[in-house]
Amino acid sequence: MNFDWSRFKNYGLWVSILALIPMILSAFGVHIVPEEYQTITNTILSILVALGIVNNPTTQAKWFNDDKRIGK
DSSP states (O other): OOOOGGGGGOHHHHHHHHHHHHHHHHHTTOOOSOTTHHHHHHHHHHHHHHHTSSSOTTOSSOGGGGOOOTTO
């Protein structure tokens, strides 16, 4: 079984993983983020998208078409 390690270069993956960590900790009763978590997160993600860091508008293929299939 081949695993495509290049998927870890996707910024969207890392943003979603970082967003998942406080949610998991909150489920166990560990509150590490302020009450304005959603507002802060939306602001930071809006800035990153505007700068083209999370959503890169310069790629040839858009959306899921830029994923290379393993073995083809």
